Amino acid sequence: MEHMGIEPGRIHFSWVSSAESTKFVQVVNEVTEAVKALGPNNHFITKEAKVA
Template identity: 45%
Template sequence: MSFEPKILGIACNWCTYTGADLAGTTRLQYPQNIRMVRVMCSSRINPSFIFKAFQLGADGVLVGGCHPGDCHYNTGNLYARRRLAVTKKILEFSGMEPGRFRVEWISASEGNKFAEVVSEFTEQIRNLGPQTKFKIEE
């Protein structure tokens, strides 16, 4: 059986999630490997969510937020940018493939971009193969 990646998408309510909605309503095709979780803001994301997702068997984690400067709460994604950059460095230094974690700014009107990013990211994870490093063995 071919490998189907399991991807966790954490999306901000105001931009990326609405963008995903738009991708849906405009009937854009994108891989079904992504499981979206809606949060109110990208700065709501606790870095432990990402570690935990990898431990529970996610092959990749995609975080979506508003473009810097467009945050519904004005500054949320500017904090998130710094915080997630650190998360990325920590994953990298612990030996995780850096390609498994990605942050994208996708606005509510960018349904196209959402579909593109998800397709591209899924392809990337497919090439990386199953994530076994953090996954809890049963």
């Protein structure tokens, strides 16, 4: 995805076991931070059909 121009950091992958609630919270924080830093997604949004 990065290859076609989606910023790295918009897509995240992680591995959290069902017992790791602390890690879960930590990853949520990290992901939110990263996406916040990038700002709103401008690419790849389907625009609403124009109504004539």
